[in-house]
Amino acid sequence: MNKSILIKATLLVSLGLTLLGITASVSADNDKKYRWRLAETWGPNFPIFGDASKNMARMVKEMSNGRFTIRIDSANKHKAALGIFDFVKSGQYQMGHSASYYWKGKDFNAQFFTTIPFGMIASERHAWFYYGGGMELMKKVYDQYGIMSFPGGNTGNQMGGWFQKEINSVEDFKGLKIRIPGFAGEVLAKLGAKPINIPSGELYTALERNTIDAVEWVGPSLDLRMGFHKIAPYYYTGWHEPGAELQFMVNQKAYDSLPKDLQAILTVAMKAAAYDMYAQSMHVSGENLASLKKDYPDIKMRSFPKSVMNAIKQTNDDLLNEFATKDPVTAEILKSLNDYKNQIRAWTDLSEKAYLDNFDE
Amino acid sequence: MNKSILIKATLLVSLGLTLLGITASVSADNDKKYRWRLAETWGPNFPIFGDASKNMARMVKEMSNGRFTIRIDSANKHKAALGIFDFVKSGQYQMGHSASYYWKGKDFNAQFFTTIPFGMIASERHAWFYYGGGMELMKKVYDQYGIMSFPGGNTGNQMGGWFQKEINSVEDFKGLKIRIPGFAGEVLAKLGAKPINIPSGELYTALERNTIDAVEWVGPSLDLRMGFHKIAPYYYTGWHEPGAELQFMVNQKAYDSLPKDLQAILTVAMKAAAYDMYAQSMHVSGENLASLKKDYPDIKMRSFPKSVMNAIKQTNDDLLNEFATKDPVTAEILKSLNDYKNQIRAWTDLSEKAYLDNFDE
Numbered sequence: 161m162n163k164s165i166l167i168k169a170t171l172l173v174s175l176g177l178t179l180l181g182i183t184a185s186v187s188a189d190n191d192k193k194y195r196w197r198l199a200e201t202w203g204p205n206f207p208i209f210g211d212a213s214k215n216m217a218r219m220v221k222e223m224s225n226g227r228f229t230i231r232i233d234s235a236n237k238h239k240a241a242l243g244i245f246d247f248v249k250s251g252q253y254q255m256g257h258s259a260s261y262y263w264k265g266k267d268f269n270a271q272f273f274t275t276i277p278f279g280m281i282a283s284e285r286h287a288w289f290y291y292g293g294g295m296e297l298m299k300k301v302y303d304q305y306g307i308m309s310f311p312g313g314n315t316g317n318q319m320g321g322w323f324q325k326e327i328n329s330v331e332d333f334k335g336l337k338i339r340i341p342g343f344a345g346e347v348l349a350k351l352g353a354k355p356i357n358i359p360s361g362e363l364y365t366a367l368e369r370n371t372i373d374a375v376e377w378v379g380p381s382l383d384l385r386m387g388f389h390k391i392a393p394y395y396y397t398g399w400h401e402p403g404a405e406l407q408f409m410v411n412q413k414a415y416d417s418l419p420k421d422l423q424a425i426l427t428v429a430m431k432a433a434a435y436d437m438y439a440q441s442m443h444v445s446g447e448n449l450a451s452l453k454k455d456y457p458d459i460k461m462r463s464f465p466k467s468v469m470n471a472i473k474q475t476n477d478d479l480l481n482e483f484a485t486k487d488p489v490t491a492e493i494l495k496s497l498n499d500y501k502n503q504i505r506a507w508t509d510l511s512e513k514a515y516l517d518n519f520d521e
Numbered sequence: 522m523n524k525s526i527l528i529k530a531t532l533l534v535s536l537g538l539t540l541l542g543i544t545a546s547v548s549a550d551n552d553k554k555y556r557w558r559l560a561e562t563w564g565p566n567f568p569i570f571g572d573a574s575k576n577m578a579r580m581v582k583e584m585s586n587g588r589f590t591i592r593i594d595s596a597n598k599h600k601a602a603l604g605i606f607d608f609v610k611s612g613q614y615q616m617g618h619s620a621s622y623y624w625k626g627k628d629f630n631a632q633f634f635t636t637i638p639f640g641m642i643a644s645e646r647h648a649w650f651y652y653g654g655g656m657e658l659m660k661k662v663y664d665q666y667g668i669m670s671f672p673g674g675n676t677g678n679q680m681g682g683w684f685q686k687e688i689n690s691v692e693d694f695k696g697l698k699i700r701i702p703g704f705a706g707e708v709l710a711k712l713g714a715k716p717i718n719i720p721s722g723e724l725y726t727a728l729e730r731n732t733i734d735a736v737e738w739v740g741p742s743l744d745l746r747m748g749f750h751k752i753a754p755y756y757y758t759g760w761h762e763p764g765a766e767l768q769f770m771v772n773q774k775a776y777d778s779l780p781k782d783l784q785a786i787l788t789v790a791m792k793a794a795a796y797d798m799y800a801q802s803m804h805v806s807g808e809n810l811a812s813l814k815k816d817y818p819d820i821k822m823r824s825f826p827k828s829v830m831n832a833i834k835q836t837n838d839d840l841l842n843e844f845a846t847k848d849p850v851t852a853e854i855l856k857s858l859n860d861y862k863n864q865i866r867a868w869t870d871l872s873e874k875a876y877l878d879n880f881d882e
Contacts, residue, residue: 225780281873283800421584439647504803518758
C-alpha cells in the first residue's frame with residue numbers, strides 16, 4: 161500500500177469513525193515511532209564493548225520494523241564517561257551502556273552486580289542472574305533510582321595484569337605501584353601495594369618509564385591495542401574480575417511508555433546482545449592470545465604462587481565480611497553471591513573443570 | 522479499539538478503496554497473522570530442553586504482539602521423536618527442536634554440529650558458531666535440504682555415566698555393557714565395550730538387574746529423575762559430550778515467507794532461548810548436584826584414570842581422522858572444529874581454568 165492510498169484510507173476510516181461517534185484516529189500503536197538515545201561509557205568504535213550496544217540497537221530496529229530506533233552516543237559526544245547513571249536517572253538519555261561497579265559512589269551495592277574478586281565465572285553468573293535470584297536483587301538496588309538494570313555483556317575472566325617484575329611472595333607487593341581500580345585495588349593496598357589511577361592514554365608511557373610497575377587492564381581481547389606486551393615481560397592470570405558483566409540501563413518511565421511488544425523486543429535484544437558479547441570476548445581473546453604468543457614468544461605467562469593467592473583471598477574475604485556488617489542489603493547480596501557460587505562451583509568443577517583437567521600434561 | 526469497531530472501520534476502508542478502484546484489503550503486512558507449528562523430539566513438559574522451545578515461542582509471541590505464534594507439538598503428539606528432520610524438510614512442520622547428531626543417517630556431517638568427544642565446551646562452541654565460522658559450515662550442510670539450522674540450547678559438559686564398578690584400566694571396558702549412543706559408543710566399542718541401545722523407560726530396570734553395567738545419560742540436571750543414583754555407586758565425569766548444543770530447525774520456504782521483522786524476531790528469539798538454556802542447565806545441575814551429595818553421600822564421583830582417558834582419546838582421534846579421509850566437507854568441518862578448539866582452548870586454560878585451579882587444595 162503506498163503512502164497516498166494509506167492517507168486516503170485513513171481519512172475514510174476517520175470519517176467512518178466520526179460517523180460512528182468515535183473521534184480516535186485509526187493509527188494503531190504500531191504506527192507510532194519511538195526514537196531513543198543511549199549514552200555509553202566507551203569511546204566511539206571501542207571494540208567488543210561498543211559492539212554490544214550496536215548489536216542491541218540493530219536487533220531492536222530490525223525486530224520492530226523501524227518503529228523503535230536507538231541512537232548511540234559515545235563518550236566523545238556526551239563528554240561524561242562516568243555520567244551514564246545520572247543521564248539515565250534523569251531521563252536525559254533513555255538508555256545507557258556501562259558497568260554497575262562504576263556507581264558504587266551512588267549506591268555502594270551497585271558494584272556487586274559486575275563482578276567480585278574470587279567470585280563467579282561468566283557461565284555461573286549468568287545462571288545466578290536469570291535463575292538464581294540475581295535479577296531480583298539488582299532490581300531491589302536500582303528501583304529506588306527509577307532505573308532498570310540488565311546484564312550488558314561479559315568480558316570473561318580478566319587477566320591479573322602486566323608486570324615488570326616476577327611476583328614470588330606477598331613481600332613483592334610491598335610498595336608496588338600498580339594501576340588496578342576499585343575493589344581489587346583496595347585488596348592489594350592492604351597487602352602493601354600502591355594502587356595508582358592514571359588516565360588510559362598515559363598508561364603505556366607510565367609503564368615504560370617505571371612511573372608504575374604493573375598495569376591491570378582487561379585481557380588479550382583489549383590489552384594488545386594498548387601495547388603493554390612490548391614493554392612488560394610478565395602477564396599474570398586473574399583473580400579480581402572472574403566474569404565482569406557490563407550493564408544496560410533503562411529509564412523506568414521511558415520503558416513504561418513503550419507498548420508491550422516493544423518492551424519485549426528491547427528486553428530480548430539486550431539479553432541476546434549481552435550473551436553475544438561473551439562469545440565475542442572469547443573469540444577475540446583466543447585470536448589475540450595466539451598472535452601474542454607468535455609475535456612475542458618471550459612473554460612469560462604466570463599465575464601468582466599459591467601463598468600469594470591465599471593471602472589475597474584472605475584479605476578479600478575480610479573486606480567483604482566487613483562490608484556485610486554495614487548494611488543489610490549488602491549482606492543479602494553477598495550471601496546470595498557466595499551461597500550460589502559455592503553451589504554452582506561444585507558443578508563447574510565436576511563438569512567443565514574436570515573435563516579440562518583431563519587435557520593437562 | 523474494540524473488535525466490532527475495527528471490523529466496521531475496515532469495511533468502510535474497503536469501501537473507500539473500492540471507490541478508488543483498489544481491491545486490496547486494508548490489512549497491512551503487520552496485521553497478517555502467522556500461525557506456525559514446531560515439532561520437538563522431547564516428550565511433553567520435558568525439563569530444560571522443553572523449556573527452550575517454550576521460551577522461544579513465548580518471546581516470539583510477545584515481540585510480535587501476537588502476529589506470530591508457534592504451537593509446540595511434543596513427541597506424544599506427533600509420535601516421531603526422530604522424525605523432526607523430515608517434518609521440517611517437507612514443511613509438515615515449519616520448525617523443529619531436536620539435536621543435529623540425530624541426523625547422521627540423513628547426512629553424516631550433521632553430527633558434528635552438536636558436539637564431538639574431546640571437543641569444545643559451551644563457551645568455546647558458542648564463539649565458534651557465531652564468530653568462528655560454525656554457522657556458515659552448518660548452513661553449508663543444511664542448505665541442501667531446504668532447512669535452516671540454529672543453536673538450540675547447550676546442556677553443558679555431560680557426565681560420563683553411572684557405573685556399577687570402578688574403572689581402573691582400559692581392560693575394565695572389555696565386555697562392559699553400557700548404554701551410550703552414537704559416536705561415543707563407537708569409540709568405547711573399539712576398546713572392547715558393548716554399547717547397547719535400550720529405550721529410556723527401561724534403563725533403570727536394566728541397570729538394576731545387571732542387563733547393563735553402566736549408563737550414560739546427561740548430568741545431574743536430568744539424571745536424578747531417572748533414579749540411577751539409587752542403584753549405581755560410581756558417577757564418572759565426561760569426555761564424550763563436552764558441550765552438546767541442541768538445534769532449532771526452520772523450513773527455509775516458511776522462513777522466506779515471513780516479513781523481515783518477523784524473521785528477525787524469530788532469529789533473535791531462538792538465539793536468546795538457546796543461550797538461556799545453557800544458563801538453566803548450569804543452574805539446575807548445581808541444585809541437583811547439591812541435593813545428590815546431601816541425600817546420597819556415598820556416591821563416588823570419579824574421573825577415569827589418565828591411562829584410560831589417553832586410550833579413549835587416541836581411539837577417538839583415529840576415528841575422526843578416518844572420517845576426514847572419506848569426504849571433503851567432513852574434513853573441512855573437523856579441521857575447523859579442531860583448529861578453533863586449539864586456538865580458543867589456550868585462552869580458556871589461561872583464563873577460566875587457571876582461575877578455577879587457584880581454588881584447588
